[in-house]
Amino acid sequence: MQPLANVTPLRSPPRAGAIQINDVGQVYKARGQDVLALSQVSLDIKPGRFVVLVGPSGCGKSTLLMMLAGLRQPTSGTILINGTPITQPDPDRVGVVFQEASLFPWLTAEDNVEFPLALRGVSKAERRARAEEALKLVGLEGFGKRHPQELSGGMKQRVSIARGLVQDPPVLLMDEPFAALDEQTRMTMGDELLRIWAATGKTVVFVTHSLTEAVYLADEVVVMSARPGRIVDQLQIPLPRPRTYEMLSGDAFSSLRDRIWRHIRKSA
Amino acid sequence: MKPSTLRRLIVIALIALWEILPRTGLVPELFLPSLSSTLKAGFTEAGEYGQALLVTLYEVGVSMAFACGGGILLGALVGSLPRPRVLIMPMVSSLYAVPLVILYPVFTVWLGIGSESKIAFASIYGFLPTMLATAAGIQTIDPQLLLAARSMGATLTQRLVRVVLPAAIPTVLSGLRIGGALVIVGVVVSEMLISSAGIGYLISRYRTILDSPHVFAGVLLVLAMAVAFNAAIKWIERKCAIWQTGTRGAQATDDDVATGAMQPAT
Amino acid sequence: MERMTNTLARIAIVLALFALWEVLSRMGIVNPRLLPSASDTLATLCDLLRRASVRNDLLVTATEVLAAFALAVPVGALIGFLVAENRYFADVTKPLLFFAFSIPKSIFLPMFILVFGVGFSQKVGFGFFSTIFIVIMSTTTAVESIKVEYLTVARSYGATAIQTAWRVYLPSMLPVLLEALRISMIFNLTGVILAEMYASRDGIGHQIATWGENFQMKQLLAGVVMIAVIAIAFNEMIRWVETRCSHWRT
Numbered sequence: 001m002q003p004l005a006n007v008t009p010l011r012s013p014p015r016a017g018a019i020q021i022n023d024v025g026q027v028y029k030a031r032g033q034d035v036l037a038l039s040q041v042s043l044d045i046k047p048g049r050f051v052v053l054v055g056p057s058g059c060g061k062s063t064l065l066m067m068l069a070g071l072r073q074p075t076s077g078t079i080l081i082n083g084t085p086i087t088q089p090d091p092d093r094v095g096v097v098f099q100e101a102s103l104f105p106w107l108t109a110e111d112n113v114e115f116p117l118a119l120r121g122v123s124k125a126e127r128r129a130r131a132e133e134a135l136k137l138v139g140l141e142g143f144g145k146r147h148p149q150e151l152s153g154g155m156k157q158r159v160s161i162a163r164g165l166v167q168d169p170p171v172l173l174m175d176e177p178f179a180a181l182d183e184q185t186r187m188t189m190g191d192e193l194l195r196i197w198a199a200t201g202k203t204v205v206f207v208t209h210s211l212t213e214a215v216y217l218a219d220e221v222v223v224m225s226a227r228p229g230r231i232v233d234q235l236q237i238p239l240p241r242p243r244t245y246e247m248l249s250g251d252a253f254s255s256l257r258d259r260i261w262r263h264i265r266k267s268a
Numbered sequence: 269m270k271p272s273t274l275r276r277l278i279v280i281a282l283i284a285l286w287e288i289l290p291r292t293g294l295v296p297e298l299f300l301p302s303l304s305s306t307l308k309a310g311f312t313e314a315g316e317y318g319q320a321l322l323v324t325l326y327e328v329g330v331s332m333a334f335a336c337g338g339g340i341l342l343g344a345l346v347g348s349l350p351r352p353r354v355l356i357m358p359m360v361s362s363l364y365a366v367p368l369v370i371l372y373p374v375f376t377v378w379l380g381i382g383s384e385s386k387i388a389f390a391s392i393y394g395f396l397p398t399m400l401a402t403a404a405g406i407q408t409i410d411p412q413l414l415l416a417a418r419s420m421g422a423t424l425t426q427r428l429v430r431v432v433l434p435a436a437i438p439t440v441l442s443g444l445r446i447g448g449a450l451v452i453v454g455v456v457v458s459e460m461l462i463s464s465a466g467i468g469y470l471i472s473r474y475r476t477i478l479d480s481p482h483v484f485a486g487v488l489l490v491l492a493m494a495v496a497f498n499a500a501i502k503w504i505e506r507k508c509a510i511w512q513t514g515t516r517g518a519q520a521t522d523d524d525v526a527t528g529a530m531q532p533a534t
Numbered sequence: 535m536e537r538m539t540n541t542l543a544r545i546a547i548v549l550a551l552f553a554l555w556e557v558l559s560r561m562g563i564v565n566p567r568l569l570p571s572a573s574d575t576l577a578t579l580c581d582l583l584r585r586a587s588v589r590n591d592l593l594v595t596a597t598e599v600l601a602a603f604a605l606a607v608p609v610g611a612l613i614g615f616l617v618a619e620n621r622y623f624a625d626v627t628k629p630l631l632f633f634a635f636s637i638p639k640s641i642f643l644p645m646f647i648l649v650f651g652v653g654f655s656q657k658v659g660f661g662f663f664s665t666i667f668i669v670i671m672s673t674t675t676a677v678e679s680i681k682v683e684y685l686t687v688a689r690s691y692g693a694t695a696i697q698t699a700w701r702v703y704l705p706s707m708l709p710v711l712l713e714a715l716r717i718s719m720i721f722n723l724t725g726v727i728l729a730e731m732y733a734s735r736d737g738i739g740h741q742i743a744t745w746g747e748n749f750q751m752k753q754l755l756a757g758v759v760m761i762a763v764i765a766i767a768f769n770e771m772i773r774w775v776e777t778r779c780s781h782w783r784t
Contacts (some may be wrong), residue, residue: 010412013497069419070419071415071418071419088421089418089419089420089421091419091420091421094419096419096420098412098419099412100414102410102412102413102415102416104413104434104435106434106435106437106508115417115420115430116421117419117507118430119421119423119426119430120421124350163420173274210444271622271625271626272625275625275626275629275630278626278630279630298646298648299645299649299777300645333696354540355540355543355544356547358544359544362766362770363766364720364767365720365765365766365769366761366762366765366766367720367723367727367728367761367765368724368756369724369725369727369728370731370739370757370761370762371758372729372746373730373731373742373743373745373746373747373754374746374751374755375760376746376752377568377746377749377751377754378568400621403658429681449636449638452638453638453640453641456638456640456641457640457641457728460640460641460643460644460732461731461732461743462747463748468641471641471644472644475644475647475648478648480648483644483645483648484645485642485719486641487642487644487645487662490638490641491637491638491641494636494637494638495637498636506637
C-alpha cells in the first residue's frame with residue numbers, strides 16, 4: 001500500500017480494492033428465535049468494478065453492505081478487502097455513503113468532509129486542503145461554508161460522497177444514496193457518480209431499489225432473494241461507457257432490466 | 269389592519285387602561301394600583317427591592333446549578349441507556365403530575381426558613397423537566413449519524429463528544445429554558461409561602477398590609493426576571509439555530525413545550 | 535410479557551424506596567423526628583383518612599378543583615377554538631397568549647387575595663387563572679392537529695357541518711384533547727393547592743401548610759403521600775384512556 005500523505009484522489013494512480021466475500025452467513029435473534037438474514041453469500045469483486053446489489057426488501061443487501069463496512073460481523077464466513085479481513089470500520093480501506101440525513105447538521109459542508117480526518121488528528125491545514133479537493137471533485141467548489149440545511153438534496157449527497165472519498169479509500173460503499181431524491185436529480189446524480197468513479201477508479205458497491213438505476217450504473221448487477229438472503233443471479237452489464245440517457249430506451253437495456261425483474265418477482 | 273399593528277394597539281390599550289381605570293376609580297386602587305403608582309412605589313423603595321432581588325438571584329443561581337446540572341447529567345445517563353429509560357421515564361413523568369409545592373413544608377421543617385429550603389425546593393422543582401427533556405433529546409438522536417460516525421472509525425469517546433453532545437444541545441437548551449423558568453417560580457413561591465427575605469417575601473409582606481402598589485412592584489420585578497431569563501435562553505437558541513435540525517427530537521420537544529407537556533405548572 | 539416485567543420492576547423500585555425510607559428511619563441513620571418511618575407515616579395516613587376534618591378538607595379541595603376546572607375548560611376551549619379557526623384572530627392574539635402562557639402565574643396569587651379576599655372564590659379564581667392558558671394552548675394544538683385532507687374528504691362527500699364536527703373533528707381531536715385534559719388537571723390541582731397553602735382557612739393544602747408550621751412530620755408526610763397518590767392515580771387513569779384511544783393518532 002502506498003502512503004496516504006501528499007496523495008490526492010485526482011492525481012494519484014487509482015487506489016482500487018479487491019473484495020472477497022467467502023460463504024458469508026448472518027444470523028440474528030428476534031423474539032428469542034434465530035433468523036437467517038444471509039446464507040452462503042460468496043462474491044468476488046475485482047478492483048475498480050462498479051457493482052450494484054438489488055433485491056426485494058429484507059433480502060439482506062443492506063446487511064451485506066454493513067458487513068463490508070465493518071459495522072457488523074458475519075456469523076460465518078469471511079470478508080477480505082485487499083486480502084485482509086475487515087473486522088471493524090476501517091476508513092483507510094472503506095468509505096461509506098449513507099442515505100440522506102447522515103451529514104452532521106451542526107457542521108458546514110467542509111467540516112463534514114473533514115470529519116473523518118479530524119477523527120484521526122490530521123492537521124487543520126491538510127484537512128482543509130483535502131476537503132477542498134474532495135468538494136471540487138464532486139462539483140461543489142465554493143459551497144464549503146454552507147450548512148447541510150442550506151443545500152439541496154442532491155448537493156447534500158455530493159457532500160456525503162466527498163466525505164466518503166476524502167481519505168482516498170480503495171473501496172466506496174453506497175447504501176441507497178439517491179433513494180430520497182426526485183427522479184431528475186437522481187438521474188443527474190447517477191451521471192455525476194459515474195464521472196467521479198471514472199476519475200478516481202474506486203471499487204464501488206452500490207445498493208439500490210431501482211432496477212433502472214442498477215442497470216444504468218453497473219458493470220455487474222448482483223440479484224439477491226429474501227428469507228434467507230442469498231445471491232440468485234449475477235449479470236454482467238455489457239453496455240458501453242460512458243452510459244447515456246438514450247441507452248435507457250434501447251432493447252439491450254430493457255432485456256437486462258426484465259431479467260432482473262423476473263428474478264425479484266419470483267423470490268419476493 | 270395588519271395583525272401586528274392591532275396587537276400593538278391592544279398592548280398599548282392594556283397599558284393605558286392599567287393607568288386610567290384605577291385613576292378614574294372604575295377599579296379600586298386596592299385591586300389594581302395604577303402603573304404610575306406601582307412604578308413610584310418600586311422606585312421609592314429601590315434599596316429594599318434591590319436587596320431582596322440579590323437574595324432571590326442568589327437562590328435562583330444556586331438552584332439552577334443543581335436543577336440543570338443534575339437534570340442534564342441524569343437525563344443524559346437515563347436517555348442513553350435503553351433499559352433504565354424504558355423502566356424509569358414513565359415513572360418520572362408520573363411524578364411530574366404531583367403538585368410538588370406540597371414538598372416545601374417538608375423542606376422548611378428539615379432545613380429551616382432560610383435560603384437552604386428554597387434552594388432545595390426550587391432545585392427539585394426545576395430538575396424533573398430538565399431531566400425529561402434531556403433524556404428525550406438524547407434518545408432521539410438520529411441513529412444514522414452515529415452509524416456514519418462509526419463507519420468513519422470514530423471511537424466511543426469521539427462519538428460522544430463529536431456527535432451525541434452537539435446533537436443533544438437543542439433539546440438540552442429547551443430543557444434548560446423550562447427548568448430555569450421553574451426554578452425562578454420555585455424560589456419566588458417558596459419565599460412567598462414562608463421566609464424572611466427575597467422578592468417573594470416582600471410581595472407577601474406588603475400583601476398582608478394591603479399595600480397594593482408595593483405588591484405590584486414586586487410582581488413586576490419577578491416578571492422582568494422571568495422574561496429576561498427566557499429572552500437570554502432564546503438568544504442562545506438562536507445562536508445555535510443551526511443545530512435545530514440535529515435531532516428529530518428537538519422539534520418534538522418544542523412541540524411538547526408548546527402544548528405544555530413540560531411547562532411550569534404554576 | 536415485557537410490559538409485565540417492566541410493571542413488576544417499577545413496583546419493585548417503589549417498594550425498594552419505601553423500604554429504604556423505613557430502614558433509614560428505624561436504624562436512626564436519620565433523625566426519626568425529622569423523617570418518621572414509612573410504616574408510621576402510612577399508619578398516620580389511614581388514621582387521617584378516618585378523621586372527619588381531613589375528609590372535609592379533601593372535599594373542599596375537590597370542590598374547588600372541580601369548580602375551577604369546570605370554568606376553565608369550556609372558556610379556554612372556546613378561545614382556543616377561535617384562535618385555531620380564525621387566521622386573523624390567531625395572528626393578533628397568539629404572541630400575546632404565548633407570552634401569558636410562559637410567565638409564572640403563581641406570583642399573581644396575592645392579587646387574587648386583594649380582590650376576592652380569602653375564600654372559595656379566590657381559590658377557584660386562581661385555579662381558573664392557572665389553568666385557562668394551558669387549555670387555550672392545547673385546544674389550539676388539538677384543532678390544528680386535524681389533517682386538512684380529512685376535512686377535504688368529508689366536504690367532497692357532502693358532509694354537513696354537524697356531521698363534520700361529529701365524525702371528523704371529534705375523533706381526530708380526541709387523543710390530543712385527552713392529553714390536554716390531563717395536563718390542565720395537573721396545572722389546576724397545583725394552582726388550587728398552592729392557593730390553599732398560601733392563604734386559606736380550609737382545604738388539604740392549608741392542612742399541609744399547618745402541619746409543616748407545627749412540625750407535625752407524621753401528618754405532613756402522610757399528607758404529601760396522600761396528594762401524590764391522588765395526583766398520580768388521576769394522571770395514570772387519563773393516560774390509560776389515552777393509550778386505549780391511541781390507534782386514532784397517526
